[in-house]
Amino acid sequence: MFTVFVKAFTTPDLRKKILFTLGMIIIFRFGAHVPIPGVSYPNVQTCIDAVEADNSKLLGLLNLFSGGALLQITIFALGILPYITASIIIQLLTAVIPRLEALKKEGQAGQAKTTQYTRYLTIGLALLQGAGLVTTARSGALFTGCPVAADIVPNKSVFTTAMMVLAITAGTACVMWIGELITDRGVGNGMSILVFISTAATLPGALWAIKQNGKIADGWVNFASVLAIGFVLVGLVVFVEQAQRRIPVQYTKRVIGRKSYSHSSTYIPLKVNQAGVIPVIFASSLLYIPALLAQFSSSDSGWKAWIESNFVTGSDPYYVITFFLLTVFFAFFYVSITFNPDEIAENMQKHGGFIPGYRAGKSTARYLGYVINRMTWPGALYLGIISLLPTVAFASYGGASQLSGISILIIVGVGLETVKQITSQLQQHDYSGFLR
Structure with missing residues (x-):
């Protein structure tokens, strides 16, 4: 494995793809820590420290796919989950709707149209889920039991609420764009890489919580x-x-x-x-x-x-x-x-x-x-x-709620697939050198 990565960085084309992927990952993790306008960040951190264990039971899956950004109410709070949901819905509808089934058989042109439908559905789901998240945060129900939960959104005007929903929706569109850029110019499937990063980002904190509560x-x-x-x-x-x-x-x-x-x-x-x-x-x-x-x-x-x-x-x-x-x-x-x-x-x-x-x-x-x-x-x-x-x-074990089998399946599956793609690209480079 280490030999593969050393060869990858000594190959100019593959090195550029890996560095581009790492750059997109840094931007993705940076956006996961930028709070949306209208949110009191100190109050959010107070509630996370107070009742994080209780909320991880209910919002564990959503918080997992956002890399912990959901409970922090950042611009990437929804993460890649709306796109995953939209992709699954389109995939299921393909077996039911003849038009989508015909597009599937048209090859690359049909795939491009299906991808466009998935993008539109992703934006729609982001609007709905963003509105639900903002409404939950305004009412104080996002952190039940926290004394300052009702003050997470100090200004509850219609304009502020609409701005918060639009910020979350725009963040979801940006995450979708980052994933597609990684697929086109980086290494591996962009959406899978972002899910991998979001899942892996929560593991160190969960492991350390187990140590502290032991x-x-x-x-x-x-x-x-x-x-x-x-x-x-x-x-x-x-x-x-x-x-x-x-x-x-x-x-x-x-x-x-x-x-x-x-x-x-x-x-x-x-x-x-x-x-x-x-x-x-x-x-x-x-x-x-x-x-x-x-x-x-x-x-x-x-x-x-x-x-x-x-x-x-x-x-x-x-x-x-x-x-x-x-x-x-x-x-x-x-x-x-x-x-x-x-x-x-x-x-x-x-x-x-x-x-x-x-x-x-x-x-x-x-x-x-x-x-x-x-x-x-x-x-x-x-x-x-x-x-x-x-x-x-x-x-x-305290703090072990995030150590689910879903995390292991995602991390191992995406890791294996990414290594396979790097290996295949190295083999293609070796073949082209041999042919020259």
Whole structure:
């Protein structure tokens, strides 16, 4: 790994891309600490220090994807989450709306239009979420129990509120632009890199909070045990994320124009975790809604008390069971949308490809569907267990609420993908040098 990074910095083109990516990351982290106009920054810091543990239970996912900027109410408070949500919605609608499905088949031109729709939807979601965040901050509900929570926004006029919402929306658009710049001119997928940075930014503080709240040997025992379990989980995640089943595919000899292509063999790589981290994000977002409704409910009803006591944190049994079932369900749901056996079998048949032992067409599609269904089961169970295991295991450790399985999945997954892209670009550079 260190050899790869040394070679990367000795390659001029790749070095420029890496330095550009690092520059964009610095700008992104700087914006995550710039408060929006109309917010009393000292009062925000007072509330964060007073009730950070309570709010991390409810706003853990949103604060995670913003790198801690959400609770600080900065210009990048929403982070990359609106763009992720918009991308998921567009991806789901592609399987339902014929127009979007046709754009998907048009190649690069269709992809450009789909990207534009995703941008528009991102701005719309940023407006809605920004308005919700500002309204919550004005009412003092963002930090329940803080004595100065109602004074976070001293001026509650309509003009100030509109300016705050526009500032958050503009910050979200800037984050989206930074991500696209990294994709075009940097290394790796820009949105994934920003999610990686936001997630990793919260880990040092969470680990240090575990050390400070520990009872044995000034907290060093708790700190060391968390690190040891974390390394084991990282190794497990790397093993599963790299695991795949390769379906062999053979292509017969074919003639295209004046060129003749001989017999060739390849394979279809089917990952064990074909859905990635998307099912976990879906499940967390859905389970966030009941807790949010309970927080904003003014009545002292029984359902509110039940949700607050049994359906807020990852250590509650009802929360754990529901989260696990939703993760498994969304894993199958997302794989069924993104992996179409009929379409793959049709494309193989058009190009003269076939799977040994199966006829081209419907027989191949049935076989691919059978294989992907069997492989989704271990992938879905793995996602549910990895997502919940750190939260449940560290439930009694103060400050461990941010050490979720989502963090490990994102950091390891994005890290592996980025290293792969750097390695592939190094190989391309070596090939071009050999050809010259």
